[in-house]
Amino acid sequence: MTEPIIRDHNGLTEEEFLQSYDAGIYERPSVTVDMLIFTVCDKQQANYRKLPEKALQLLLIKRGEHPCLGQWALPGGFVSVRESIEEAAQRELKSEANIDNLYMEQLFTWGDVGRDPRTRVISSSYMALVDRTALDVKAGDDAEDARWFEAGCQMLQEKRTMLQDGYELERLIQITLSHEEERLTATVKVTTTFCGRIKQVRRDIVDSHGLAFDHAKIIEYAIGRLRNKIEYTDIAFHLMPPLFTLSELQQVYEVILGKELLAAAFRRKLAPMVTETNEFTRDAGHRPSKLYRFNPNWENH
Amino acid sequence: MTEPIIRDHNGLTEEEFLQSYDAGIYERPSVTVDMLIFTVCDKQQANYRKLPEKALQLLLIKRGEHPCLGQWALPGGFVSVRESIEEAAQRELKSEANIDNLYMEQLFTWGDVGRDPRTRVISSSYMALVDRTALDVKAGDDAEDARWFEAGCQMLQEKRTMLQDGYELERLIQITLSHEEERLTATVKVTTTFCGRIKQVRRDIVDSHGLAFDHAKIIEYAIGRLRNKIEYTDIAFHLMPPLFTLSELQQVYEVILGKELLAAAFRRKLAPMVTETNEFTRDAGHRPSKLYRFNPNWENH
DNA sequence: TCAATAGTGTCTATTAGACAGTATACC
């Protein structure tokens, strides 16, 4: 690919141009990554026969510095000019959850002007899904400043207003994050406007108790995406251990979707995504359950 | 919300901390927006009776400066520290397509280190969908440096390699952009790795003729997203004029999905999304077609 | 009249929801 040498209106070749290029003339924003690291864990079982309930958990870090000192924030940090955003996200993941190889997906890049009181900060959010049993316990669990919070997301209100040529839909969504005595809550207003055939969505934080910056918005967005993608992709398996029962899998779906599912239909639908093994659960106080493994080739039957 | 005054390990309050905060100590990347402005236009009809074919078009700008001088690029520009990313995207849209109010959605933020030879550039891509009939003709159409290119996206090769605990799927996807004599092509390699239950996707540009920077990757990603979202959302209507026939709508779906659809099933499926009017097409050389309007309330029947 | 599109009816295959009913370990 030997291209002819092209000169610009100043008579410079590309090489000459790049040598004279001054990158410092414009003010630049800072770029950070925010990690949403989700897991599913077992809650205490009520009686020896009952199965333990599952809960969706999110890793948060207590801020030890201004701004938002003492509040809980998503793990994250600045992207250096010598690493890609993905690399920064991986680095953050390694340092916060001590995990190298896990599922990670870019969610959204948040770029409002007043997001951070220090300076202009643009932040790419990434969602990571971790199998709890593979987690290094030391990270997050005991550390004074990093904790797994049980995450809940509930709709408080839905208001529809008709306009001349469309409507406005305003939903108030409450985020709850709890870890033992600690309980953080926030309300996010999600406004969907449909005006003159154009659809627009905006998110505003109505109130936020104990959650740093605009992280309530990001968490609301992430849970929505997780709920959505679990319906038509296989991401849920990233939350499962290598061997699992179909009941456990169903519980994971139920806790994320926030509704009960019928076992028969669930099994039918997920059958192609799993391979059965010859192993069974034991000592459960009831009929043992067959253990399954994820089948990565399910999409091409 | 009067919070107690909290002091950090240096004894500073948040206000004091922010006053002493020096934003300039770290090197920062530049942040830009890249706009993928899609339309659907009518191609020449072969005979007076035939309906005109539809084509998917994308707006590209000829670069008048280094780097990539003379190549075609997505419209875009730097995000200033005093505007949000959305505002920068809107501004770019206004200046390139002269449209204020249209559908826009953030796609992905590209942050590899060597993307731009000038300096470290992180770029948020936005997809905008425009009804061609609402477009200001002066923008894009005649301008020497801005043109609508017919966009095509075709799979050239699919290769599946089995690994010990998973597989790797490598697809070569060819992007074609043409405007009269001008014809740009690029090949993007999309590698999906499924290894140890972790799914990862990466994109590499294999070759790129006439397309600036890594824009081939971005275009491939955008067309994929468009194809995907048209199946389960109503975004296609942003490409339609206020009144349209169901056949036109079907043609738009067909050109985006790259396959033919059966009219009966298509009409059944889209019926709830549209409202019929009393108007008809005329002078078509065949049976007139009823005109429909988008029904923004379709989701709650 | 006929070419070309518009629009409908219906049969079939597939899938999701509902729920009853059977199976099985462990205390």
Add this chain to the structure above:
DNA sequence: GGTATACTGTCTAATAGACACTATTGA
């Protein structure tokens, strides 16, 4: 035996695909 979960069978409703058939215009 009783409890709690595991798992299957089957009826029904809804939906998608296929395709034949009818309708309607302008040249």
